[in-house]
Amino acid sequence: MLAKIEMEIEGNGLDVNMSSLFHGYLMNSIDSAYADYLHYNETHPYTSCIYKDMESGKIFWKITTFNKNAYEMLIKYFLENDVKNIYLEKKGIEIVVKSISMTKTSFDELFFSNEKKSKIYFLTPTTHKSNGVLQIFPNISTLLLGVINKINQHSDTIKLEDENVINELLEKVYIDEYYLRTRYFFLENIRVRGFIGNLKIKIKGKDEMLYQLLNFLLQVSEYTGLGVKTALGMGGIKIG
Amino acid sequence: MLAKIEMEIEGNGLDVNMSSLFHGYLMNSIDSAYADYLHYNETHPYTSCIYKDMESGKIFWKITTFNKNAYEMLIKYFLENDVKNIYLEKKGIEIVVKSISMTKTSFDELFFSNEKKSKIYFLTPTTHKSNGVLQIFPNISTLLLGVINKINQHSDTIKLEDENVINELLEKVYIDEYYLRTRYFFLENIRVRGFIGNLKIKIKGKDEMLYQLLNFLLQVSEYTGLGVKTALGMGGIKIG
Numbered sequence: 001m002l003a004k005i006e007m008e009i010e011g012n013g014l015d016v017n018m019s020s021l022f023h024g025y026l027m028n029s030i031d032s033a034y035a036d037y038l039h040y041n042e043t044h045p046y047t048s049c050i051y052k053d054m055e056s057g058k059i060f061w062k063i064t065t066f067n068k069n070a071y072e073m074l075i076k077y078f079l080e081n082d083v084k085n086i087y088l089e090k091k092g093i094e095i096v097v098k099s100i101s102m103t104k105t106s107f108d109e110l111f112f113s114n115e116k117k118s119k120i121y122f123l124t125p126t127t128h129k130s131n132g133v134l135q136i137f138p139n140i141s142t143l144l145l146g147v148i149n150k151i152n153q154h155s156d157t158i159k160l161e162d163e164n165v166i167n168e169l170l171e172k173v174y175i176d177e178y179y180l181r182t183r184y185f186f187l188e189n190i191r192v193r194g195f196i197g198n199l200k201i202k203i204k205g206k207d208e209m210l211y212q213l214l215n216f217l218l219q220v221s222e223y224t225g226l227g228v229k230t231a232l233g234m235g236g237i238k239i240g
Numbered sequence: 241m242l243a244k245i246e247m248e249i250e251g252n253g254l255d256v257n258m259s260s261l262f263h264g265y266l267m268n269s270i271d272s273a274y275a276d277y278l279h280y281n282e283t284h285p286y287t288s289c290i291y292k293d294m295e296s297g298k299i300f301w302k303i304t305t306f307n308k309n310a311y312e313m314l315i316k317y318f319l320e321n322d323v324k325n326i327y328l329e330k331k332g333i334e335i336v337v338k339s340i341s342m343t344k345t346s347f348d349e350l351f352f353s354n355e356k357k358s359k360i361y362f363l364t365p366t367t368h369k370s371n372g373v374l375q376i377f378p379n380i381s382t383l384l385l386g387v388i389n390k391i392n393q394h395s396d397t398i399k400l401e402d403e404n405v406i407n408e409l410l411e412k413v414y415i416d417e418y419y420l421r422t423r424y425f426f427l428e429n430i431r432v433r434g435f436i437g438n439l440k441i442k443i444k445g446k447d448e449m450l451y452q453l454l455n456f457l458l459q460v461s462e463y464t465g466l467g468v469k470t471a472l473g474m475g476g477i478k479i480g
Contacts (some may be wrong), residue, residue, distance in 0.1 A: 136415065137377045175376065181419040181437075197421075 001156065002110070002223045003071045004064045004103045005078055009050075009086070011095035014059060017186040019050045019124070019233020021088045022061055026074065034073045038231075045070035045154035047225040049236030051123035062123075062236060064223040067154045075102070107151070107158045110219040116211075117218045117239045118176075118200050120226070124236040125185035125194030128227040136182055136193050140201055141170040143226045147217050150224040169203070169210050176202040185234050194227070194234055241396065242350070242463045243311045244304045244343045245318055249290075249326070251335035254299060257426040259290045259364070259473020261328045262301055266314065274313045278471075285310040285394035287465040289476030291363035302363075302476060304463040307394045315342070347391070347398045350459040356451075357458045357479045358416075358440050360466070364476040365425035365434030368467040376422055376433050380441055381410040383466045387457050390464040409443070409450050416442040425474050434467070434474055 026048060027035045038044055045067040052059050063078075065071040077083070078100065086095040127134045128142050135142075148160050160166060180197035201218075203210050218239045225235040266288060267275045278284055285307040292299050303318075305311040317323070318340065326335040367374045368382050375382075388400050400406060420437035441458075443450050458479045465475040 136418070177422045178376070179421040182417045 001068045001071050002064070002066050002105050002107065002220070003075050004062065004223060005075050006101050007061045007078070007083075008058050008098040008100075009061050009095050010059070010098055011088075011093050013091065013093050014095060016050050016052050016059065016124070018088065018091070019048065019185075020187050021090055022050055022086070023048050023232050024090070025086055025088060026063070030073055030077050034069075043150055043153055044231045045150075046074050047223070047230040047236065049124045049225070049230070049233040051236055064225070066150065066220070066223045067156050070154075107155060107216075107220065111158075111212070111216045113215070113219060115215070115219070117215055118202065119198060119240040120201070120218065120221070121198045121238040121240060122180070122194075122196045122226070122235075123238060124233055125183045125192070125196055126227045126235040126237070127185075127192060127194040127229075134192065134194075134228070136195055138175065138178075138180070138195060138199065140173050140175050140199075144173065144214075144217050144221075145170060146227065147221045147224050151220060165209065165213065168207075169213055172204040172207075172210060173201060173214060174204065176200045185229070187229070187232060192229065192234065198240075241308045241311050242304070242306050242345045242347065242460070243315050244302065244463060245315050246341050247301045247318070247323075248298050248338040248340075249301050249335050250299070250338055251333050253331065253333050254335060256290050256292050256299065256364070258328065258331070259288065259425075260427050261330055262290055262326070263288050263472050264330070265326055265328060266303070270313055270317050274309075283390055283393055284471045285390075286314050287463070287470040287476065289364045289465070289470070289473040291476055304465070306390065306460070306463045307396050310394075347395060347456075347460065351398075351452070351456045353455070353459060355455070355459070357455055358442065359438060359480040360441070360458065360461070361438045361478040361480060362420070362436045362466070362475075363478060364473055365423045365432070365436055366467045366475040366477070367425075367432060367434040367469075374432065374434075374468070376435055378415065378418070378420070378435060378439065380413050380415050380439075384413065384454075384457050384461075385410060386467065387461045387464050391460060405449065405453065408447075409453055412444040412447075412450060413441055413454060414444065416440045425469070427469070427472060432469065432474065438480075 046065045048063045050061055063074060065074055084097050130142060152159050178199035180195045182193055183196045184191045185194050222239050226237050227235040286305045288303045290301050303314060305314055324337050370382060392399050418439035420435045422433055423436045424431045425434050443454060462479050466477050467475040
């Protein structure tokens, strides 16, 4: 089960640097035992981010889940309670939910999808750790390995365990084009540097199975996010 | 001796991908023994590139030299012959030189300069080699080491030989912000991927000597270019 809810939001003083406040609202709203469970996990079966759609200028809150439990506990909250107003206590800001759209799919459906994807749009600042340091340039193998690990840790239905195939993909995948810039992500009192923009990826050679795996991982990454701090608002992406 | 000549150029069919044609014109115009000498060197005491100024939309041919001999042989050609027309034989295109500006300085002058520089604008596609592969993301240490090597190989007046200081700089320098995209550079029948845009660099800590060295290297890099194929048109930069 993979699910995504996107809410167009509006409010005086609202800006895209408020991801962590929305995350706080989310954790306060859902079942507290499940919120505690999430709190003590290192990686999470969900993402949450605030981003501005560049074409329309509208601001969205996107929440994604990638197992059944997270879907039931997080996304269903918005559907069942018909949430129309969100109060951000710390800032005293009242947010209005103007519209909601939902997408549901499955790992199987994405694996056998015929849509060919190669472009990643980073909607919110993204970063990953290499050699103990948060990086400001993307490493596509590291980012995809993060997706694989999240699938293996949280999926109810599949495991990606063929190390030979995975290693071959991670060795052969590369960034063909990019258009990126640094941008700070604001997390309470700290700033984390990341990159936003877009890039296009390719694989050396013509192995059909690797292309299918890459295509699958890219589509799943819309749900898992890319890089670190994806529950708090970093690494929110779209695939094209 | 560091010198730079910038010519505003115009012509039907002229575009920024013609750097190698202009380089061919240059080599055909100057003393043939010196052209041969340059041909058999691995690195060169000059750069040549064609770039479009983004604000004015005007196209420029920039030639820089960083030793006396190169200045005498290359830049003086334009001054002494009052070049107003450039014929690009291969394309049959007549280019008009609309204006010429010249800058001369010295390594000493730049070393003791009080201007503080931290931003690099990549005017033409730039790339450098790491692990035998041309890279599409900048590594600032590698790029600055290239400048140091060019100074040491070609300067008439200075050598940068304090390895401890150089290593400390290369370890502590980092990219603080960037705004970059990939762009192809066209070289006869091959395309080389590089990046254009700009970035801002900083040094960890507050060592005054390292700041002075960095400032010096940045200013010199306007003359040496950055990365590979700087004689043919890649790695043309401005400092700000």
